[in-house]
Amino acid sequence: MSRRQVLTLVPATGLLAVAAPARAATTGPVMTGPVMTGTAAAQAIDHARLLANSVAILAGTPEVNARPEVAGKLAAIAGTARQRLTAMDQAGDGELFAGLALGTDDVNLRLAYQYLYEIALATRAPGSALEGDAAAARRVADGLAWLHERYFGDQSAGYYGNWHNWEIGIPTHVSRTLALLPEELRGELTAPYIASMDAYLRNGKDGDVDLDSRFHTGANLADITANRILQGALTGDDARVNKAIADQSTVFATIDPYNLQHGNTDGYYADGSFIQHHSVAYTGSYGRALLTRVVQTLNMLQGVTSGSGDLPSVVYRWITDGFAPLIFEGWMMEIVKGRAVSRTASGYTDLNVVVEAIADLTEHVEDALPLKKYLKFLPAADTTAFVSPGSIARYAAVRADASIPAADLNPPARSVAFNAMDRTVHRRPGYAFALARSSERISKYEYMSGENLMPWFQGDGAYYLYLSGEDQGQVYGVDYYTTVSPYRLAGVTAPVEERRTVPELYGRLWYENPDHPLNFTSSSESQNTYVYFPRGENAFSGGATLGAYGVAGMVQSDDVAYTAKQQGLLPDDFVAYRNARATKSWFMFDDEIVVLAADVAGQGGRDVVTTVDSRIAAPGDAVTLTGERWDGRGWRPGGAATPLRWLRYANGTRRTSIGYVFLDRRPVAAGLETVTRSRRVVRTGNPDTAVTKNVFTATIAGEGELAYALVPNATEDALRRYARGPVSVLANNRHVQAVRHQKLGIIACNVFSKGPRQAGRLLVDGPASVIVRESGRRTSVALSDPTMKRDRVSVVVPGRPLRVAEADEGVTVRRVPGGTLVQATTRHAYGRTFTATLR
Structure with missing residues (x-):
């Protein structure tokens, strides 16, 4: 059925069946989605079973928690709860927990609720050192009452800061905490809290989800509806649960860009792309959140409704077509993480929730063997980061089963065009190449909430070359963006100029001008359009694949903010930067990726530089640069830019190398530099930790055309052979x-x-x-x-x-x-x- 039919679902029926994937119409993409089955009557819900399932997900069961693999999780739950109880003992005036001043800081309020949840969890986890601790549970209930009375119940005093904390973050912790508390403790708290949470759902409609709201989409929608399912179970409210189930079911439908419902572009597309915030490639952050939430919902509803139908197979396709291409040897690629690239958590840490979701999904799909093989193939996850003890047990059982061989969900050679989100991934044994593009459809970058402070060129053809056997956290992640110049990201053509971050420009984390006709406030549509995630002005961004080979192209453009400023549509004090101009292509083969750039110009009288590559290494790594000039003479770093036939970067400590073959005679500047910067330069919330890296950069300055090839794992002999082919422009x-x-x-x-x-x-x-x-x-x-x-x-x-x-x-x-x-x-x-x- 079509997405239009999907979104007219009546309560409860939406979650019960999913259409099998069908061949698209001649001119359209493949679409799958939930379909209505049965009558319009809502189902009666087994609320006791729903609550029991939810508690078992969060706290485990006696059987699960008795497994030795779960011991570490139980110890972590108890240890965290003890820390929170100590913080309660040490709290000062205006605090529930020491160090969390309340009244004006929404993040601190969310953390206070999180800490109460963590204590409640320890009291309900079988086998926990605090299991059944009535005094601790009473302190949680008293804490909930205190917070509601002073900081949450008064609607006129609340809802400052980030909307997400009030509509999603706090309700998540409150709903779960109430479910974990005994009935005698939560009884008088449930009704006032649900009434307040409904009132804080201000981006909704009448205290409920509004599918027309730009805030109630994708992962955000899944979070809100999962909370409301649990709230309905707490109050025995069939209508609330049924409505939430139906609302959440819409996230399973593949987005049809030619038939958008409620104007929503957030979700999964036919080519495996995932978009959040309407134009940001986001599989690696919001996509992970959506994945884990919907799988948790499947677990919550086991035995509660008549079944999940084919929904698990939809999620299965998200993993095979959406996630697997973007995971390289256990590392989530940078190109789909939005502003999260500036966080200190690594690409390996990102995989924990994905692994947990896959482990849980094996209980719901008919043929779970490929997923189990993939769990064996991926590096071992940190199970203490899992939400559910049950997931730990399932995961441990798969890892310990000698009859299950390890196998990637990716074929050894694969080229994937995620054209719906302007991303490309090219994989071969030994390496993976990831490319970030942008267009009038997809944002050039995401900046928000003081995160990803210098993002300006991340969607202008920035690429990442991952090499097998390498600790990617030493090559990419937050330290890459910290120590590599934002103007010299690998693959980027940038004007020679200095830009200022949003906090530097405006003295706050956003541009403020509520008196302007566009109403610039912290979460307004104008803020999103022109500050947080501006799109490009170009239509050409995409490519084709033929088997395991691919081509991609992009016309580099200004973003919409610069164009609007030239048209007089933005305030005088709003700062917008002009981009460099370039037409670019990437040709992806077996041993090399060929890069062409034409019509390169700085515009406005500015110089322009194209970065062939930038890589980081530990200061003590044995890094060497070698190369050969076009006249056959050897080359060593230092001195002026020189026309090179080839260049080789080698890290002897890590036993990795990359070659660069230059297909024209443009002068190349290459060298190493020791850089020390604080991680706070890319995110205001990062610790002020100084990072020192040995930064390699190879660049080509000037306008015109250029052509080169990236050759992963290249030897010098292999690079010399390119003088005779096999690539020609x-x-x-x-x-x-x-x-x-x-x-x-x-x-x-x-x-x-x-x-x-x-x-x-x-x-x-x-x-x-x-x-x-x-x-x-x-x-x-x-x-x-x-x-x-x-x-x-x-x-x-x-x-x-x-x-x-x-x-x-x-x-x-x-x-x-x-x-x-x-x-x-x-x-x-x-x-x-x-x-x-x-x-």
Whole structure:
């Protein structure tokens, strides 16, 4: 059924079944989603079972908690609770816990509720040192009453700071704490707290979820509805539970960008992309939150309703198509973390909740073996970070089962175009390449709440090259953004200028001007559009894949804030920066990634620099740089920029290396620098911890065109062989960028301009991305529309006429003078690749 039908669900029925994935219409993406089954009558809910399930998820059961693998979690629960009780003993005036001043700080209030939850959890966890501690439970109940009376119940005094704390953060802790308390302690607290939580749901409607609200989408919607399910169970309110279940069911429907419901673009797309905040690629942060919440809901509702239908298989596809490509040897890639890239938690830590969700999902899907193999394949998780003791037991059982082999959900060679969120991932044994693009659809970056303070170029073709066997936390993560200049992120073309952060510009964490017609306040739509996550102005951002090979392209643009400022739409004191200009392509093969840039310009009289790569290493690592000039002479770092044929970066301590082959004679500057900075330069909430790294940077200054290849794990001998191929540049200008890989028999191109354009031997009707591979008597063709605006794209393959062996629906093939025309109907395909095999 369509998403329009999905969102007209009556209470309860939405969670009970999901349509099996169907082949898309000729011009549209694949869509799956919950469907209405049965009558419009809401179900009677077994509230006692729902509460018991919820408590078991959070606190465990006697059987689960008796397992030795859960002992560490139980010890952590008890230890944390003791710390919180001590903090209660030491609290001063206006505090429930020592060090948490209340009354004006919403974060402190949320933490106070979190601390009460942590004490309540220890009193209900079987086997915990504080299990059954009536005095501790009474202190929790008294604390809840005290907080409500002084800081939460008064609506006129509350709702300062971040809306998320009042509508999601605090209600999550309150709802769970009430569920954990004995009935005799929570009895008089439940009704006033639920009334207050409803009143604080100010971005909703009449104290409930509003699917038309821009705040009630994706992970936020899943959080709010999970809380309301639990609140309904506490009060025996069938209607509340049924409504919350139906509302949450909408997050399972694949977003159809051509038929948006309630204006919502947040959620999962047919190509595996996940978007939150309407335009931010966010699988690695909000996507994780949504994943864990919906799986917890499946666990909460076991035996409560008539079943979950096919919902687990939808979540299964999120993992295989959305998460797995973005996880490299246990590391969540930077390109899908939004402002979370500036947090001190690492990409390895990010995986804990994903692993927990996968372990829980194995209990719900028919064929759990691939998920169990993946759990064995991933590095061991920190189970003390799991929410549920039951998840620890399930995970431990899988890891200990010798009959389950370890296996990745990714094939060894994989190229994934997440065009719906302007991201690309290319994987091979030994490395993974991740690329962040932007467009008029997807934000250039996300800054918010003092996080990710210097994000300006993160969506301008910034890329990350992960090497096997490396501790990625020593190469990327928060220390990469701390020590590498924001103007020199790998892959970025940036103007030579100094920019100031939002706090430096305005003296606060956002731009404030409520008197302007656009009403700039901390969470207004104008703040989102122009400050927090501005989009680009370009339509061309996308690419095509052919088997395990890929091409991506982007026209680099200004963001909407700069354009609006030039048009006089923004206040005079609002600061907007002009971008550099560039047309870029990335061609992804087996041993190399070829990068082309054309029409590079600083604009406005500014110089411009393109960064080939920036990498960090520990100061004591044995890092060496070697290279060769075009005249055959050797090269060592130091001195002026020099035209290089190749350059090699090697970390002898970590036994890793990357080669850079330069396909034109532009001067290259490369060197090492020891950099020390505080992690607070990228996030106001980070500890003021000084980080020292050895930073390698290779750059090409100036306007015009440039071409080079990244060669992961390269030896010097391998780099020298590129003088004889196998890669050659066929075109590199603002109209066409094309390369040929002789060894693979591939010609790939991006055509940026309208009309027929020659790309090597190919004649392409642009704009389009095209890959053609000839292998014996077989010719394979892939086409996509990176603008997502064209009804069709086509390519003429020259030579003798070819006939169709197989082709995607929507692809036609016919003879034309001089060759074979392959045409794909791309209307409403949202950047999807169409393929055909010819003989």
